[in-house]
Amino acid sequence: MHYRFGPFELRVPERELLRDGRPLAIEPKVLDLLAYMVEHRDRALGRDELISAVWGRSDVADGTLAQAVLRLRKTLATADGLRNPVRTVPRHGYRWVAPTESVAVEGGSEAEAERSHADPGVPTLAGSPAIPSSPQVPRRRAFAGMLALLVALAAIVLIGLFRLRDASIPPPQAGPAEADVRLAILPLVSAQAADELEDAGMIELLRRHLVARAGAPEVLSTATVVSFLKANRGKPPGQWADALQALRVSHVLEVDLAHDASGYRLEGNLVAANARSAIGQVRAANLEEALERFTNDVLGKLDAAAPVAVDSAIHGGDRLADALRLASRGRTRDAYEVLRVAHADAPTQIDLLVELAHLECALEMTAACDRHLDEALSSPGLGAWSRASVHLDRASRRLAELRLDQAREEIEAAAQAAQATSDNLLEARIVLARQHLAAVADEGDTALDLARRALTLFRVAADRGGQAAAQIALGDLAAQDGHHDEALADYREAYALFDSEGDQAGVARAGARMARALGHLGRFGEAGKVAHAAQAAASRQQDPLVLRDALDSLAWSLLQSGRLGEAREAAHAGLALLDPANNPRQALRLQSLLGFIDAAGGRYRNAMQAWERALQAMPDSAPGVGADSLRLAIVYAALNAGELERAGTEAARLRADAGRSADADVASFAEHAEALLAARRGEHAAAARLYARVWKRARDTGTLNQQLLADYSDVLFELGELDAVESLLGESDLPETEGHLVQLVRARYLLRRDRLDEAQAAFDSALRLAAERYSPLLDTSRAELARARSQGNGTPGQAGKDKSRR
Template sequence: MARRLRFGSRLIDLATRELSDDGRLLQLSPRVFDCIAYLIEHRDRAVGRDELMAGLWGKVDVADTQLAQVILRARRAVGDSGETQQAIRTVAGFGYRWVAETVEDDDAPARPDLPPVPEPASDTAPAHVPQADASVPAAPAKKPSRRAFAVAAVLLLALVAAGLLLWLRAAHEKIPAAPVAPAATVPPEADRTVAVLPVVVDAAGEWDWLRLGAMEFVAGRLRKAGQIVAPSENVIPVMRSVSDPKAMPAALKAALDPRWIVAPMLRKSDSGWIAHLELSERNGATREFQGRADDPIGAARLAAERLLGAFGPAADAAGELPAGPAEELLSRVDAALLVDDVEGARRLLAGTSEAMRATPEVRLRQAAIDFTAGRNEAAANALLALLPGVPAETDPLLRARIVSQLAAAHIRMGRATEAEQETSEALALLKGLDAPAQLGKAYMRRGVARSVLGRNDAALADFAQARIAMQLAGDTLGIALVELNEGALNGLRSHPADALASFVRAEKHFERLGVAGEQANAVTNQVLAHRLLLEPDEGLAASERSLSLLGHLASIEATHLVQVRRAQALADVGRWSEALTQLEELSRAVDHAREAEIWAISDTERARIELAGDRPQAALDLAGPVVETLLAPEFAATRQDAWTIAIRALRRLGRESDAAEAVAQFAAWADQSGNRSYLVHARLAQAEQAESAHRPDEAGTLYADALAMANQDGVPLDVADVAISYADALIARGELERAVPVVGLVDRYAARNYDAAVLQARLYHALGHTEAWRSAFAHARSLAGERPLPADISSEPPRAGADVPAH
């Protein structure tokens, strides 16, 4: 077939692997380009999902969510959407088909040499697919971020079992801080929390499902009676963290501090089933309640009714409501989903009657199974079909659950506007109902949707509301996830100190619960936040805490993230040999296609060390490929870092014309992005190029522009990057009076940051203040580690000859 084809204003060149719009090159990740090309090449027919997966990944055992994300980006790249489907049409139950009118264009003129246009940013850009009910993390999607904070998905059905991570990428814009409530204290009502332990089952192996199924059943009965019961997702990780079941009550008390703990036991006898529920209060008092029935759930229901009498007549009366016909089935399905047994849950539903499968609660579970398996479109369609049969007037709580789950599916599908509307509907339905757990989920999901839409202040307000609701629901895991999302959003809003505080709180919650994957996520985000705050020792300490989690992570990608952040922390304190060894091993170990950003971060960090060690060619060899190949917008932050290093390496090698050309390309890219952090570093690159070309006036203007933009955000690392380069240039020119206030901008960081300490010593050396230089030089040497101290400040300075005030 023709290698150049046109559809609408776009031209795809299959030979050069380029897609352009009106002559302007679009930047696509390789898999997104392959997806578009494959559909176009087979546009005479519909392409099945398995066929497309095999074509893109070389295998068919790929989660549906991964394919959905590629389709979402492909649609955006070709000017399409999931609603209009003018180019890529979904073939229900089968796959996709290319439907845009496409013509050969082999004689088309060469495209103009214009700067590339970034691929439209994805609302979510997961490196791994969450295998559970998730409100995806906060992710403003209008522009790519300069730095990626990794966050855990808000997994509200089977998060602990999945244990996977998402990468959060979003715009790096300075937004005025919202009047957000501080980390809320626990409301008095939250001290009524009951925690239900897994059931001890004295019966044959076929009844093993009762361990979690009956636990969830008893917890559900207590909730229906108005009690605050810790979600089972909080109990499961604690259960997994203890080897001896007898230690479970003490571990649960340490993790959740509930007022009451219910320890259930079920025993099968010749005459039926006996259920024992032991209620332990915080003060040590215990009571027992028993129920007998022909079936285990019936026995558990009777025991639960008697237990509820301990909470008062109102609770006792509520507990006497009869169990619904589907209650045992739902308990078994929920138990399967708690341990991520999607196929087991699916078999349970398939084995029941058609009438049972038609009930709203069972249909909702079927949608939850599809969602957990990553079949978001199927889940959304099932939920939409369910809504007409559940009017708000008859069952507002059930309808709120359906609408909120639908919003979660739409967030995964990149339909944030619909998700915001749906969560708002859910919140309206929940108003006045005693359902704090559902309220917390709905606020969390709306916060996510609003952050995707760039409404960050509103998102933070929703997260604050979600935190309070989850406290009322006894949901410690939910609170931790709120902290993680708030931290990521604050980091991307250029508030790294606020972000760090949230990540620290999240880490403590996850540690208590024994959730290793999310704890590692919180800690690696702390390493990045400390780097932004110029706190290398604290970043190193955080990275050391993450090392203890390496053996407990569910994915190799999560392990590699811990390792690359550890290497960065080592580099920041001058432990170059260890950092380089780890980075070199990591570069060989990662899958460069699947883990493109981990590879790029690793090689960019190696390039930074090589350049600082005066090995510019090695630095260029590492940074250059990152700039040339990492074109997708979600990788823009790492590409910007690599571009800066490559330009400086070119200049060190005496390749001034190449450096000037690279600076021009970098500046055009940054201007086009509209991202202020990229603009800061582009102006800095232009200033350094002008300084190198002996154009001091132009350099001064560009330095001042870069410094003003950096000060707007106030991120210490950005301010220091510009101020140190500017001050070095002024000192080299002998303009010491102008250098003093610039050095003053980073003086506060000199106590802990090596580069700031070197700059301080350089200024004192130039001023001829021997004692001040000696003290500053000694301090810089104490911070250096393996970093070589600059030769120009290593000898005693001449006596001060100019009347310049010491800083």
């Protein structure tokens, strides 16, 4: 039997889950759980029944089932229009409630469909009899480490996000709880607590779980609650009634969280106007599971719907939560519009201002971003966590502008602010910011250590998005060192993490880098497919940086396959989205790329002009970013354009850079330029010695490429060293074995071995691979082949053979 719900199709006999016809990765037990629930969707299923049916035994903990349900919800959470299909039935289990069509496939017969409908649910809280008051649960003080853990897990979302409504995005029809409930979360006896940060972390953790649910009640922002606690410090809870009434809340959720050797304990009371209902004690080995189960119990009492995580679930109550949902789907511009209106309605709400500035930074609205960040820092109500986040946003802007000293100052200011929070996740973000700074400053070893440390911290905090960002940082460092296989593995891991979170902007970022790594490995066909997919994913987002990065990758891929016109269009499209002052490093890349496209088409003077513009735009604060590779490219172009003096000038600059730098790459660029000049002067033996050193260094660093092969082979052909050319062609570390320059070198080699037909086949292959590209080596090879045919297969090869035997 097959089942269809929303965009999904469940094929039980084949053990497959498809979305829009494409298979989805899903764990076997989660698939078994899905199948059993769908097949028994006519009733609620108890936890014991589900455990027995899926795991085949009764000694499985309830937490294992809860985690499987959570993973199932996350797997199905990306579907537009599909409200959460798994409803929690409090104190019993779960029920499949999505409209589902069952399709008989036996014998290829015509499909027979039936529709199932969601059950009407349990009676609403308002319609239930009053529950007798229960004694208040005494609060147990968490030990010192609890503060760090609570705030760490709360760090992704800014504490104190204010709830507002925007008529421009109408909410869907409200359920009973949505319409009637305005909830405040208070720690038990929290007015007597010594440290509000502990309370704030607990409140924010629960608030995040609650507002993520479709049909969830309105929940007061954490900032509002913390302000309430400060104002009522020292008063017994019995005197809070008037203050709570001023907040216009209908319910108060009193919560106690404690931790011991066996795990976490959550319990509390749900207090309405005339009743106090105890929330049963929840125990779990990890905090996430405890919060999930506790939230289910609370929502069960409030008769709220089950969770949902779809783009269409904009229920209008928590404007910041709405914006975060939009931003997590790559809809950065839409998220900004939501917060812009909210901020206009509440201009003094500090945490709204912080998040608005963050989105403005992401959209490169630099003037507004800087103004609002400055405004936030000047506010006396800015908490330590938010202050650190503001400094990190400022550091990110300064890094993009390559203003490294200012970026370093902002990162240190963030670290100082973070000391008051004991927040592991915030620490991870600061470490990653330091890593980015070290990478831009070309401090490779430091950058690598920081990337590894950031990855560990993000794993401890269970932040998949942070893990993915750290994996990309590791991949970038590996790629810089020429270890493209290692880089590709890091990028694939980042891609999987972003995909598991439904972060399509992150998927596009990782995909763009995967395409570059594949290109460096000579897997041009795969690179092209991945680059097109990344560009398609990025084009559906509203993040200009992500889209430019994808266009950059696509342009490189098109250049590698010889489609110069399309490559030029992609590069120009990226530049059109860019203000060079905001991101000079990306401007440098795209401007340089246009130069390489021109050079590949034989337009050498145009290429030199593009590279010169890129060098002039490079900030003084980061003079080493790509400069030496561009100077080597100018040497190439100048020699091909006949501008020998210009080639000599750039080679001299490279020698000077090599003398000032301990970077082995700079020394290789300088020696490569000297070898090119020596070959042009006819000093082939000297050029060969230089190329031998450059080749060895490139092999050691994993940066061998077909251009170096062509240059080195050219002087070896002049020297008649065919055995040496054969050795180069057999180099196992050369990635681009199917590149057009490799085929041209092979053609020239075979010709000198008197294998004319094979040489012609290699030349024809090179011509196909070159597509729109032009290389002087094409003309050289064509002329050598024509001469060999006119002379009867003798002359070119004989000279080479005689020389190689001496």
